[in-house]
Amino acid sequence: MKRINYFILILSIGVLAACKKETPATPTNTGETFANGVFIVCEGNFSQGNAAVSFFHKDTKQVEPDVFSKINNYPLGDVFQSMYGDGSHYFLVVNNSQKIEMLDAQTFKTQKSIQGFNSPRYYLPFQNKAFVTDFGANAIWVLDADQNIKSKIPVSGWTEQMLVFNNELFVTKVKHGSCVLVIDPVNEKVIDSIPVGEEPQWIVKDKEDKLWVLTNAYIKSKPANLQRIDPATRKVLSSFSFPSVNDAPGRLKINAGLDTLYYLDNGVYKMGIHDAQLPTQAFVASGKQCYGLGLDLATGTIYASDAIGFTQRGIVFRYTSNGTLLDSFRCGIGPGDFYFVK
């Protein structure tokens, strides 16, 4: 038996030195505030817990790659889908971590981690409640004033972006009957639906109170569509079909004047709301694989990102409103969207 003890002892020698448990860092209170800058929604990889909120200071052009974990001392999770701010709080929607992090807008500290979702996509408040779309819940979640789940509106399939107009909630519904759902947010009921092209995901409102919906029928190998809808009559006013199934438009945005649309499709395209046809040339970054798009409504600056395979830090390119490249910077993994601090 002594031999056995000695045997174990020999093995142990190297191990004790080798197996130090990492000591977690203590929570950080940076005391910093976030103004005159832009948060970059860095999605991270599915199931790899490496989403991040990067912050770009427009004055100094400095980038903080991961302000959430720096301040809160735990990772955001994955996949960071979208961000919403109401002036006093930020809401970070993290779909594969099945949560929404509610943060203090001044300190960026977590106030609450809202849980109970399947795969949340977007958050939008209305009066004393908020709505959350979901990839797999077959429902739109309704939160109460305390940000707890109070109910859900049954829908079939994946719901995506939302927009409130004239006390009605318009929601893009991607699968199981692609359409724009019209919801009564007070009574929390679906009251209508507007058929559009396959797989609508993005929705914006123009200066004439018309809605623009961008569809992406990539899964079904059908051409994508950009459609203008009258929310009052629920009619499609105009429809622009992309020429090829290989066109993969996305990230529909609208400028501060609400008269010019921007979207990605191997470059950044822009189109006036009264243009008779889709643009044939990219406005900036022609031919580039862009993943995220942001418009700084205060300056007109365009932010376009390259996720570079989601296996490393992404890069963001900034362009002036007339398309001149300003600069670029690195951020977290998978920069997909931008939130501009007002």
Next chain:
Amino acid sequence: MEIINLKLKIYSGTFQTKYMHTKGLNNFRKIIVMLIFLSGALPVFSQMDKDTLHLKEVNVLQTKKTAKNLQKIIAFDSFTLQQYKTSDLASILSTANGIFIKSYGPGLGTISFRGTGASQSKIFWNDIPVGSSAGGVFDFSLVPLFITDQVKVLYGNASLKQGMGGLGGSILLENNRVFGKNNIEASYTLGSFGTQKGLLGFNYGNAKISGATKLFFDKAENNYTFYNLAKFGYPLDTQHKAGSSMYGILQELAWKLSDKDIFSAGLWYQNYARDIAQAMTSINGHQWKNDSSTRIFIAHEHRFNKVIWTTKAAFTDEALHYRDYLSQINEKSKVDKLFLKSAADISFDKNKQMDMAVQYTKDRAISDGFTGVRIQERASFFMSYQQVIGSFQYQLMGREEIINHVSYAPVGNVVLLQDIIAKQVLQIKLGAGKNFNFPALYDLYWIPGGNPDLQPELAYSGEGGLISALYLLPNLNLNSELTFYWSDINNEIVWLPKNHGYYEAQNIKRVRTEGLEYREELKYIKGNNYYGATIAYSYTQALVSSTLNANDLSLGKQLIYVPKNTLYTSLKAAYKNWMLMGEYNFTGMRYTLADNTVSLPGYGLVNLSIYRTFLFKNYSFSVHGKILNIFDVSYQTIQWYPMPGRYMEIGIDFKL
């Protein structure tokens, strides 16, 4: 006692050979040879310091190099297989040079072999390719070691005899055919985290007919605790929804019609259902996976003159069912494979050997991931010739493959072996070859993102090294091997995001791997007692050598989840009716981002297993115990996926 005797039989066989070959060696030569190998180790350890030195894992390895095959092949010996009998294939492979198991927790482990990707290593069961050709990636935790009699690690192009695609290497599982053996073996094991394992085996027959039946089940709750680094304050959490349940059967039959003709057949069925362990960052994720596979074969072996002619037909069915309960994903896939092979091994004389084979496979795949039925047909011709010329040996291998009626340029491998000091005391080996890996069906046809225009991944590779077998003292011998290798992989398939957020498979990357594998094995055998020690170190450099995106910072960087340094050491002892094995397995730091800005720290694990056999007149009874991760090290092999801490098991074995 039977177990120990079996082990000693194997070792004493090699021992006698080594002794006969080397007893005339003088001490000066011994010292020179040892210095050569130690000098090879020095740069290894200096490099390890740079990457935070720790220790890697150990294993018992037995290298078989005969005139028939000069490829680098390592076979686990019976001692190690016995100690790992209740484990899965991934566990034992993690002890081999050059292999890193990427584990997401219990029940899901893919392989990185010599720095290559998971789809660039293949697995064969009695020469039959197993695993689904749909995804192209095999989960090595699916295979219970109980079902196999031999596990061989085929390095580099060594698996060209079985098939293409093992750019890093391949794994070969073999079942031995023994006539006249009649016994019963039963084992029951209880372990931590709600683990239960049961094994039941029968061997039966006579000199003409043999049969073997193996039944197994393995259940685990996997409800281990871990520090949740993804939560504020790093609380102690419990893994939930990670339970697994596996059961299956292996059935073999053989009929020796005459001394020249043997018919055989085999069946391997198993079902493995498990909840997939979640990342720390998932609050209430719930994914479930079920792998069900049926593999059957019939074979005929005919010997005449100097030829062994083998004909084999097999049918495999691999079904996968995956569910993500939160995302409402419910997908199934099913791949049926027909396999036909006819091979001739020709021994012209003791110095000349030739192997030839023709092979046909037809895969028929149905999946929710793509439309319709996808068919992949492969026809191939293989030839190998090896010759011994005095102190020099060489082997030429070539393989031509036609896939879906398209003929691809032949691939092959050349190995040269020269004695530096006679009688295998010191040999030098050089090899070079070409191989390719055809895209998996999902790469080609998955909706969305599959790309039917993908080209095969093409690899050029080479390796060289020194091999030594020394008899140092009576009953004591030392086997050493030092191997350097490189490979250049073109057209590597990568899934990249498109504008719309979906990924698409593309041939865009070029990867260059280089490495070193160093192994020493010391054995002392006297009477019924055996003592052994092994050290196996691997250095793996896998760098991206070409990218298409100017913004890509991965150029010249180490591939993610490929540790540069791994080390395995083991001590083994068999004394009277005791068997004991201690292991230390170190895995070095791994990058988790392609620009090498984020990494996971290295970790070292200590394992101990013990076996005590009680002999009775007609049967034996054994008690075995095992402790894995004795020091309860908290570690992750994949970021945010907690691995189990200390695991203990105890079991009983009965043999009649």
